[in-house]
Amino acid sequence: MGSLRSAVLAGGGTGGHIYPLLAFADALKRHFPDVRITTLGSPKGMENELIPPAGYDLRLIPAFQLPRSLNMNLLRTPDRMYKSAHAAGKILEEVQADVVVGFGGYVSVPAYLAAWRRDVPIVIHEVNVPPGVANRMGMRFTKNVAVGFPQQPQQAESLRDARVVGVPLRTAISHLDRAALRPHALYQFGLRPDLPVLFVSGGSSGARTINLAVAAAAKRLAHAGIQVLHVQGGRNDPFEVPNDLPVPYVVLPYLSDMQLGYAAADLMLCRGGAITVAETTALGVPAVYVPYPHSNQEQKRNALPVVEAGGGILVDNSELTPEWIEQHIIPLARDRQRLAMMGAAASRYGRRDGDEALLEFVLEAVAKAR
Numbered sequence: 001m002g003s004l005r006s007a008v009l010a011g012g013g014t015g016g017h018i019y020p021l022l023a024f025a026d027a028l029k030r031h032f033p034d035v036r037i038t039t040l041g042s043p044k045g046m047e048n049e050l051i052p053p054a055g056y057d058l059r060l061i062p063a064f065q066l067p068r069s070l071n072m073n074l075l076r077t078p079d080r081m082y083k084s085a086h087a088a089g090k091i092l093e094e095v096q097a098d099v100v101v102g103f104g105g106y107v108s109v110p111a112y113l114a115a116w117r118r119d120v121p122i123v124i125h126e127v128n129v130p131p132g133v134a135n136r137m138g139m140r141f142t143k144n145v146a147v148g149f150p151q152q153p154q155q156a157e158s159l160r161d162a163r164v165v166g167v168p169l170r171t172a173i174s175h176l177d178r179a180a181l182r183p184h185a186l187y188q189f190g191l192r193p194d195l196p197v198l199f200v201s202g203g204s205s206g207a208r209t210i211n212l213a214v215a216a217a218a219k220r221l222a223h224a225g226i227q228v229l230h231v232q233g234g235r236n237d238p239f240e241v242p243n244d245l246p247v248p249y250v251v252l253p254y255l256s257d258m259q260l261g262y263a264a265a266d267l268m269l270c271r272g273g274a275i276t277v278a279e280t281t282a283l284g285v286p287a288v289y290v291p292y293p294h295s296n297q298e299q300k301r302n303a304l305p306v307v308e309a310g311g312g313i314l315v316d317n318s319e320l321t322p323e324w325i326e327q328h329i330i331p332l333a334r335d336r337q338r339l340a341m342m343g344a345a346a347s348r349y350g351r352r353d354g355d356e357a358l359l360e361f362v363l364e365a366v367a368k369a370r
Ligand SMILES: CC(=O)N[C@H]1[C@@H](OP(=O)(O)OP(=O)(O)OC[C@H]2O[C@@H](n3ccc(=O)[nH]c3=O)[C@H](O)[C@@H]2O)O[C@H](CO)[C@@H](O)[C@@H]1O
Pocket: 014, 015, 016, 017, 019, 127, 128, 201, 202, 203, 204, 205, 206, 231, 233, 234, 253, 254, 255, 256, 257, 258, 271, 272, 273, 274, 275, 276, 277, 279, 292, 295, 298, 299, 302
């Protein structure tokens, strides 16, 4: 393995960009205990809540809104973009960056621009198809593109030559032994060991449709003997659940220790965010995926290969009603054999070594540039 003295990691907005960044930072630290790690974020993203508690240096650069489609005129539209790239450049110089690794989100663009102008190698990690606007812009400046899933290079021309490295997952998740942690997780949440647990999470910001549909099905789930562990999501409105249910229905605003949720879960109900899909499959958690309908079908593309492999089922956002939950989720949550088969299929699709594989790719990129 090569070496690194200073790395700048850029990625922000929602958890989907930040958790892989943090997992990669941890891998860097493990291999190079003296490496200087600097993360770049913008003032309003979830990075402000997630990165400082993880112990990494977070530098904020002025935010600017990217258009939804790629428009190279942006690079000529000075002001805000220039201000952000200038701020990123000053940080790259101060920390004498050997590499910039970008995970997407608005804040990655100024980092890519600043690195390109200073001949600092750039590595892009992309988990979605189509790739996000920020990363697509970054691809104008580097060929070092890594992706999270094996189908991505076939699905997008811009990713055709990308290296499949998997998704860096937090070690609490990638090293998780679900069965061993389960008793502790159930105890922590006040759940019973004798009844199945449906774990509900709409991704880092939460999902209104999922929250409301499951809450409205609370009585039916409870009377069928299904416990619910329901994470509302960082940026979502609270919802009402009856308080006289015969079995536990636990609502949490946000769960930092997601490994506990995965350990408690017999079945998951979730969106199809790329990192969520990487985690459920790495851990072999059978899941019902409800892709977010307004983002270019990216979440459906994330979940479909898992479903085709037998690791979960897919339902349209508009079809997720309390009746659908009663007809499909209740029988599934009670069918231990089917859940075990789905879990095994999910884990054949998933992988746990994305952090190490991305690190290897980054070191190769740095060595190539030297
Ligand atoms: C609406 C939208 O555009 N969503 C995008 C966003 O999703 P989002 O930001 O929701 O990201 P993902 O679903 O991919 O990942 C969510 C992450 O948050 C963690 N988590 C979640 C809830 C919680 O209480 N605690 C917790 O730790 C999960 O364990 C996971 O690590 O980024 C993903 C990755 O680019 C994209 O694929 C999604 O399409």
